Amino acid sequence: MNIATISDLRASAKRRLPSFVFDYLDGGAGTEAGMVRNTSAFDEIRFKPRMLVNIEKRDLSTTLFGHRWSLPFGTAPIGFCNLMCPGGEEAIARAAVEAGIPCTLSTAGTTSLEDYARFAPQNAWFQLYVSRFDEITNDIVDRTDRAGYEALVVTVDIPLAARRPRDLRNNFSVALKVSPKFVWELVSHPSWSFATVSAGIPKFETMERYMKQTGTKQVAGFVSSQVSGSFDWDALKRLRDRWKRRFIVKGLLAAEDAVHARDLGCDAVIISNHGGRQLDSLPAPIEVIAEIRAAVGPKFPLILDSGIRSGEHIAKALAAGADFCLVGRAMMYAISALGTRGAKLAIEILGDELSRTLAQIGYIDIASLKAAAPIFKAR
Numbered sequence: 001m002n003i004a005t006i007s008d009l010r011a012s013a014k015r016r017l018p019s020f021v022f023d024y025l026d027g028g029a030g031t032e033a034g035m036v037r038n039t040s041a042f043d044e045i046r047f048k049p050r051m052l053v054n055i056e057k058r059d060l061s062t063t064l065f066g067h068r069w070s071l072p073f074g075t076a077p078i079g080f081c082n083l084m085c086p087g088g089e090e091a092i093a094r095a096a097v098e099a100g101i102p103c104t105l106s107t108a109g110t111t112s113l114e115d116y117a118r119f120a121p122q123n124a125w126f127q128l129y130v131s132r133f134d135e136i137t138n139d140i141v142d143r144t145d146r147a148g149y150e151a152l153v154v155t156v157d158i159p160l161a162a163r164r165p166r167d168l169r170n171n172f173s174v175a176l177k178v179s180p181k182f183v184w185e186l187v188s189h190p191s192w193s194f195a196t197v198s199a200g201i202p203k204f205e206t207m208e209r210y211m212k213q214t215g216t217k218q219v220a221g222f223v224s225s226q227v228s229g230s231f232d233w234d235a236l237k238r239l240r241d242r243w244k245r246r247f248i249v250k251g252l253l254a255a256e257d258a259v260h261a262r263d264l265g266c267d268a269v270i271i272s273n274h275g276g277r278q279l280d281s282l283p284a285p286i287e288v289i290a291e292i293r294a295a296v297g298p299k300f301p302l303i304l305d306s307g308i309r310s311g312e313h314i315a316k317a318l319a320a321g322a323d324f325c326l327v328g329r330a331m332m333y334a335i336s337a338l339g340t341r342g343a344k345l346a347i348e349i350l351g352d353e354l355s356r357t358l359a360q361i362g363y364i365d366i367a368s369l370k371a372a373a374p375i376f377k378a379r
């Protein structure tokens, strides 16, 4: 069967990955109603289409941080990325360069931040989880600086590790320990198992050196053991002052917090609920973006993620007040389903859907779509 949509990629990823890996990627917090709502809230929005507009020449490019990106979206940071597909992070970075979009490496990624910067010198952003140990945080920030990253994305919506029922049921943190169920999963998903065993079990390459330093042995528990629950606005300000280039805060949902971040000197905010992975009853970012836009004013860059599964969703996010979007699982389903070639396909699907959406509703570029905001909520 040909792949036509991101949801085809998800279905294919589900077949290809062992269930504990698919659940790690696909799952969310609590009942997962919040995660589902991230996408269904997009689907409740309708366009007001304008006809008889010459849409033959369309331009999807947009400027963010003085850089002209070919498309108004980039890829979100994903921890343990290469577990879904060996070489996945590199493939995403290279596809992002080819497509002219930004890509973000997670602190919990499986490529070292230095290697990732080499794969995507102009396009790479680095996402930071602030460690409980200042010396580790500072060292990572200094490495990110030396590697030449244009932007530091500081994730602030993990004050503590979340309860993700699917991972708890699968005992995901010790998933790499051999059990009869684990062996069965490997045997029944031979293509994933062969690729993963051949490439070697992925490691947290950026963090490896600190694991030794802190005496932590267990790979899967390491990042959550590092999370700092005491990270606050003062600490964010210190980090802002330490980092000289673009500074982005990821994981805000309240207008007051976005205003605070702007006033503190942050360059942009990512309105996100972490793809519904932290708490069930948070608003979907698309539900709050208009209110946040009104609070921060027209100029301050707002990026939106969580729930985006199509180009229509991206058009709605932009019309509702976002300047730019990030896609998380959409990209991961693609590389899980098709291997490294999936990264390019996911960008193509989303870009083509977005272009056709603009044409269908009578807009030829992102600026005119944003200015007209041709959307309304279905009753």
Ligand SMILES: Cc1cc2nc3c(=O)[nH]c(=O)nc-3n(C[C@H](O)[C@H](O)[C@H](O)COP(=O)(O)O)c2cc1C
Binding pocket: 024, 025, 026, 038, 076, 077, 078, 079, 080, 106, 107, 108, 109, 127, 155, 250, 272, 273, 274, 275, 276, 277, 305, 306, 307, 308, 326, 327, 328, 329, 330
């Ligand atoms: C498997 C997985 C791992 C993630 N790891 C990180 C991470 O390490 N750092 C981070 O800031 N966000 C992480 N996120 C959240 C994403 O960056 C992004 O906010 C989210 O995936 C957006 O929602 P979507 O998946 O519906 O597009 C992760 C999400 C998933 C699905």
